[in-house]
Amino acid sequence: MSANKPMKWRKLFEGLSPGRMRRTLRLGLRSLWLHRLRSLLTVLGIVFGVCSVIAMLAIGEGASYEAQEQIKNLGSQNIILRSIKPPEEQKVSDKGSQSYVLQYGLTYTDVQRIRSTIPGVTVVLPARNIRDYVWRISRRVDCEVVGTVPWYPEMRNHEVAQGRFFTEADMQGRSSVCVLSAEMVPALFPMESPLGQHVRVAGNYYQVIGVMQPASRVVKNDEAQESGKTVLNRMFIPLETAKLRYGEVLMRRRSGSFEAERVQLHEVTIKVASLEDVAGVAEAIRTVLERNHKKKDYEIVVPLELLKRAERTKQIFNIVLGSIAAISLLVGGIGIMNIMLASVTERTREIGIRRALGARRHDIISQFLVETVLLSGAGGLLGVLLGVAIPFIVTYAAGMKTIITLWAPLLAFTISALIGVVFGLYPAFRAANMDPVEALRHE
Amino acid sequence: MNAVADPILQFQNVEKTYQMGAVKVLALRGVTFDVFPGDYISIMGPSGCGKSTLLNVLGCLDRPTAGDYLLGGENVSGMDDDALSAVRGSRLGFVFQSYNLIQQLTVLENIEIPLYYQGISEEESRERARQLAMRVGLADRLEHKPFELSGGQQQRVAIARALVNDPLLILADEPTGNLDSVSGLEILRLFDELNRQGKALIMVTHDNSVSNRSSRSIRLRDGNIESDVRQ
């Protein structure tokens, strides 16, 4: 009997010749169609399993793509240092001692130290951020004035759309020029082109020489932080000009009391020569800053680390999703097997008749196997269609980005068809191994 | 004349035992007989004497426990399951007491089933099934389902199905058992006609009037042949 096994398998494939297959398929379709509702209910498990996995994968893929895109916009070769108010100082100033001048944050000396002691650092980008109103005649916009250096656009992947960014000459000459972020232009210049016009900040006039690209993708924490409010309005001026205009003491008005802060640099972006060095340089910077700051009045953001963390998160997400997929397909497969076993019992008489009329075991096997594969394949297809449709609806309704990768639906469909084979084999063999005489006697 | 021709079927000391737990049931205890072309055999005997068992072995649905069974010169007692299926499909025709049609298939499709497993093309199967349906008088019922037919009509579909592969021998287990006398008679006339055209028939029956139509009558008792009479 065991010597017969390979021969039987070969015969099973013989039965898959095109003409024979067509008739077997038609027979299977008919018998499934005869029990339409039952067939539908049977495959629902697979439909929902496949559909939810594809949809979740597309949504997850979209979300992680956006996150990675945002991180990449910070520059994966960059390390960003920011000045933050140390927590204990914050408390004191909140209690409101009126003439208290708070000094904290990154200094020009820090930048100097980093540049001179850490190898691998190519470009350093310091920035001062001052929150203020920008005026154009009688129009006013709440804005962050950023004093920075001419290579800002290149380092932050943020390009100039109109006009130009300021140059080294503007910097040295402490010129009163500015570049506006695209978002604030309509509010200030509803009718005219801003280039060449002047805006006023704290009594000083600046000539607009450029407008940045709309920064829809720029990371949110890159914006004004303390209010938590997302401010896309930024006005870039040369760092030297900012130093001249604002000095080192910033006055802020907050609920009636004055609060003075002395911050030299709000933000420093450091570009590392090569990607491999990023981790090492970040570590070195940490050490240097720790040694020179008594309080933790700065933070270090390493986009590359964030990127790696995001990738790891996505991996975990995919593993979880894969397990859910496996479990739901398993459950779906068991559902199909259950129904097929019931169907085999119900059709015992038919099996007996077919066997008496010349059907070999493998004819019966292919008949039932074709039915299960049709069921699970149809379930998979339905699931794929729904699963591909849902991300479109999500994108349309919720505005979330979704990405359908080609392999997900293909894999899901193939696996669900395979489920049909795996879970169909047992019922099919059970049908084929019935004794013809017993089967014919079955009521 | 029959005695001159070679037998189409030979049974030599065929035994069939069923193991029921510790008890052995001897359903056939060494049955020996030959069947010749054109034979019309009725098998009779009290309930439980082994008629159905004999027919199952004859029909290659069951293997004998001992003894030899030669069908058309081939020894089928040692064949494997696939070979037996092939023999059933190509050499034998079955007619059952309870018709045994597949309910979701039409008359034509039911008649075609044996040809499907013989690998005969769809067009040819369709044509042969159509001819046989006409021969048994069901030309106007081709697309009907079995439950739309009377018992007699269903049995005629079964006979057409038994004929479609042009078998060596037709086996019938109480084919009129579920029918009223009128439709039973129609079926018997159909069998008579088939036999006149040269088909060999073996029919199990309880009814003397049925057995009177046959050319040879075998009586079984307790798994043995009690008498084998040509009439």
Ligand SMILES: Nc1ncnc2c1ncn2[C@@H]1O[C@H](COP(=O)(O)OP(=O)(O)OP(=O)(O)O)[C@@H](O)[C@H]1O
């Ligand atoms: N599958 C089986 N397992 C065990 N014993 C069986 C089996 N099939 C038949 N038998 C026994 O074999 C003997 C012959 O049974 P069989 O069905 O051939 O009788 P029969 O002559 O057809 O009877 P009836 O006229 O009632 O149909 C009986 O004693 C029966 O109990």
Ligand SMILES: [Mg+2]
């Ligand atoms: Mg019987």
